[in-house]
Amino acid sequence: MEYSIRQLADLTGVSTRTLRYYDERGLLKPSRVNEQGCRYYEQEQVDLLQQILFYRERNLGLDVIKEIISNPQFDAAQALEEHLIALMEQEKHISTLIQTVKNTIADMKGEERNMSDKEKFEGFKRELIEEKERLYGKEAREKYGEEAVDEANQKIMGLSEADYERFKNLEKEVLRQLEEAVRNKELPESETGHRIVLLHKDWLGYTWKEYSAQAHKGLASMYIADERFLAYYDKNIKGCGEFLVKAVDYWAGR
Structure with missing residues (x-):
């Protein structure tokens, strides 16, 4: 069955504006566009939209979703x-x-x-x-x-209530600063990278019995080897996971 953009919007609850934006971003292309510029979608696009919405519910960014669904092995x-x-x-x-x-x-x-x-x-x-x-x-x-x-x-x-809040806030701050560093094209070897590694170290301190730079680097190596770790850090901006791994490898123990 074929749906016009308005029919698809009514069916899914996704606004026509959002559908057009997904098209512009190369995330969801219509099956065809008529002479008047109206977009039409078939079952393949409907199924793909469902996947996109599921990934959005999991708080993944559009760039990450595009990379996932564009992979030939998807x-x-x-x-x-x-x-x-x-x-x-x-x-x-x-x-x-x-x-x-x-x-x-x-x-x-x-x-x-x-x-x-x-x-x-x-x-x-x-x-x-x-x-x-x-x-x-x-x-x-x-x-x-x-x-x-x-x-x-x-x-x-x-953990006490206060420590638990600090633990969660540290995690959020690490993510925030990673995204800012990647967005600003900072280097992992920079002072920004050093600051992020120290924050990450403090965060680990809430769960580790004792800290060691070797264990910190070992954990970072798991991040780069497992796509689930990278997906967590890259959920909004691609490259955050790689930045953290390189920063830890350079700064841990210095």
């Missing part, structure tokens, strides 16, 4: 499997948060014993651990051993 069925896993993890996360909110409301109403500050944030911390285990647990345990990974997880669960 497998739509495999991508859907990955989307399903991500959505199921999101569902689990939301369920945990819902239960935490319910417990907090009950606590406020005096319906059960007082919740400690630690318990109020336990759901967030547990979800963080489960997500990292799902994404990187196998590789981390093979590289660092069961005991080291378990100790890191226990350290996260033991």
Whole structure:
């Protein structure tokens, strides 16, 4: 079946303006454009739009999505499997948060014993651990051993509310400064790269028993070897993961 741009917008809830923008960016080209300039889409484009929207829900930037779907080895069925896993993890996360909110409301109403500050944030911390285990647990345990990974997880669960907030804010700041550095075409060997490595080191300190430059570089080597790590750092601007790896390799231990 063929859809005009207006029909596709009505069907998907994506505005015609956004569809035109996707066309301009080379992300979603219409199957044909008539003499009046109206865009038309067939099933192939409808399916591709669904993939784009799934990736957007996973907070990937348009440049990253374009690179993924333009890859000759892109497998739509495999991508859907990955989307399903991500959505199921999101569902689990939301369920945990819902239960935490319910417990907090009950606590406020005096319906059960007082919740400690630690318990109020336990759901967030547990979800963080489960997500990292799902994404990187196998590789981390093979590289660092069961005991080291378990100790890191226990350290996260033991964080106070204030420490947990600092831990999450550090992660956001590392990402922000990486994106700014890549956008400004900074070099990993620059003072900007040094500052980012120190921030990353501080962030690791919340989960590592003790810091070593060698372990820091080893972790960075995992980043460059695993596309999931790169996708995380490159989700908005491509090159952030590579910048971090090179900066850590140059600055760690100096």
